[in-house]
Amino acid sequence: MAADRAYDLIVFGASGFTGQFVVEEVARVAAEADAPRPLTWAVAGRSLSKLEEVLERAASALGIPELKSKESIICDVNDPLSLAEMCKQGSVILNCVGPYRFFGEPVVKACVENGTHCVDISGEPQYLEGMQLKYDSQAAEKGVYVVGSCGFDSIPADMGILYTRNQLKGTLTAVEGFLLVQTGPEGASFHDGTWQSAVHGMSDQDNLRKLRRQFGHKPLPVIGAKLRRRGSVFHSNTMNQYAIPFMGSDASVVKRTQRYLYENLQESPVQYGAYATVGGIGSVILLMVAGFFFWCFTQCRWGRKLLIQYPEFFSAGYFTKQGPTKNQMAGTSFSFMFFGEGYREDQDPQQGKPSVKICTQVKGPEPGYVATPIAMVQAAVTILWEPKSLPNRGGVYSPGAAFSRTTLTERLNKHGIEFTVISKPER
Numbered sequence: 465m466a467a468d469r470a471y472d473l474i475v476f477g478a479s480g481f482t483g484q485f486v487v488e489e490v491a492r493v494a495a496e497a498d499a500p501r502p503l504t505w506a507v508a509g510r511s512l513s514k515l516e517e518v519l520e521r522a523a524s525a526l527g528i529p530e531l532k533s534k535e536s537i538i539c540d541v542n543d544p545l546s547l548a549e550m551c552k553q554g555s556v557i558l559n560c561v562g563p564y565r566f567f568g569e570p571v572v573k574a575c576v577e578n579g580t581h582c583v584d585i586s587g588e589p590q591y592l593e594g595m596q597l598k599y600d601s602q603a604a605e606k607g608v609y610v611v612g613s614c615g616f617d618s619i620p621a622d623m624g625i626l627y628t629r630n631q632l633k634g635t636l637t638a639v640e641g642f643l644l645v646q647t648g649p650e651g652a653s654f655h656d657g658t659w660q661s662a663v664h665g666m667s668d669q670d671n672l673r674k675l676r677r678q679f680g681h682k683p684l685p686v687i688g689a690k691l692r693r694r695g696s697v698f699h700s701n702t703m704n705q706y707a708i709p710f711m712g713s714d715a716s717v718v719k720r721t722q723r724y725l726y727e728n729l730q731e732s733p734v735q736y737g738a739y740a741t742v743g744g745i746g747s748v749i750l751l752m753v754a755g756f757f758f759w760c761f762t763q764c765r766w767g768r769k770l771l772i773q774y775p776e777f778f779s780a781g782y783f784t785k786q787g788p789t790k791n792q793m794a795g796t797s798f799s800f801m802f803f804g805e806g807y808r809e810d811q812d813p814q815q816g817k818p819s820v821k822i823c824t825q826v827k828g829p830e831p832g833y834v835a836t837p838i839a840m841v842q843a844a845v846t847i848l849w850e851p852k853s854l855p856n857r858g859g860v861y862s863p864g865a866a867f868s869r870t871t872l873t874e875r876l877n878k879h880g881i882e883f884t885v886i887s888k889p890e891r
């Protein structure tokens with residue numbers, strides 16, 4: 465499909481804070497010598513002058529003057545004809561236009577209708593699961609792959625669980641994952657595009673529950689010992705600091721992947737607990753107070769308005785309208801530690817206590833604007849270059865469901881998101 469398209473990849477929302485770095489990453493990958501074939505690509509967005517500025521900045525940042533003459537496609541989410549025109553020109557759309565709850569659906573619809581694959585970097589479970597509910601069968605009919613959450617949310621966690629499972633001889637049954645973000649002397653911050661997605665997501669939890677009921681899923685069977693129940697704050701001895709449940713989309717994305725693999729490929733489901741480390745007791749108290757006020761403000765319209773108008777004030781400088789500086793990005797990195805348990809090959813995972821443990825790590829550069837573009841671009845080229853390893857039918861997928869049989873993990877390893885085993889049973 466789509467062999468006749470003018471471009472392999474189109475970066476939509478290229479003028480956004482994240483979009484500009486996705487453009488640079490596409491340009492880097494296109495310049496690599498070991499690509500199976502030359503990569504053709506263009507940028508898209510609603511403002512020609514902004515797109516031209518992005519190309520100029522990328523050209524000077526990467527020292528590739530030819531980038532200035534890349535084609536810009538004018539396309540507005542509110543104009544379905546322009547979306548269709550963009551989709552007809554590309555094989556894979558890299559959609560960077562968010563918050564996805566407001567802007568995502570028309571792009572998915574246009575991609576499905578026009579036979580164009582699509583990846584995005586949403587961390588919004590309601591949008592991700594809503595698109596699966598609404599467009600999965602149409603995408604399957606058209607042979608189109610729509611893969612959401614292909615950024616830091618939630619490729620490291622989702623592919624990390626699959627990597628951990630593949631490294632263990634036997635049956636992996638449960639994993640606890642701990643996120644650790646390390647910052648340099650100037651600290652870390654994020655662009656307010658992500659803040660807006662979080663504010664709206666938090667305010668709409670009831671509708672997420674209603675949406676989930678519409679799937680009519682049976683609960684996934686619990687294989688092996690049940691995952692340990694954790695409170696809303698606990699001390700992790702393994703990480704030697706306090707941890708809280710990770711609020712991003714990872715838990716929801718991993719669950720969708722595990723359900724897909726269980727229901728379609730009869731693979732044993734892995735239970736997952738997603739946590740973020742927060743440091744000592746002082747940080748816990750600060751976070752609890754801030755989290756409480758954040759939640760209160762998201763519950764009414766004026767509160768949301770204030771949060772969105774003054775991200776810097778309400779997030780104590782962690783989310784800004786300018787986004788992180790170059791120094792902040794260079795000094796920041798992330799790692800996920802995955803602690804898994806399971807049963808040896810010769811053991812029945814339905815009987816007795818887990819007998820083997822494994823620890824793996826996924827680590828990488830600054831999560832929002834360095835690791836996210838790497839993950840997104842590698843997801844897009846995997847669709848393009850490994851079509852035979854994708855699920856047999858098109859559809860709306862989580863990354864793990866779409867890429868479990870591809871070489872995405874190896875691709876990420878080569879591009880700076882590293883998957884390693886820390887410890888595992890000798891045999």
Ligand SMILES: NC(=O)c1ccc[n+]([C@@H]2O[C@H](COP(=O)([O-])OP(=O)(O)OC[C@H]3O[C@@H](n4cnc5c(N)ncnc54)[C@H](OP(=O)(O)O)[C@@H]3O)[C@@H](O)[C@H]2O)c1
Pocket residue numbers: 477478479480481482483509510511514539540541542560561562563564567585586587613614615616617618655656657658659661831832833836
């Ligand atoms: N998964 C992750 O880890 C991760 C990491 C980073 C970002 N994200 C997500 O990525 C999304 C974008 O974040 P950001 O910080 O880059 O936001 P941003 O800077 O505000 O960028 C938004 C982009 O959407 C475009 N846009 C807005 N309305 C449009 C319309 N009607 N038609 C066409 N384009 C339109 C904007 O175009 P103009 O320039 O013309 O306004 C801009 O290019 C957010 O949802 C964020 O949560 C996820």
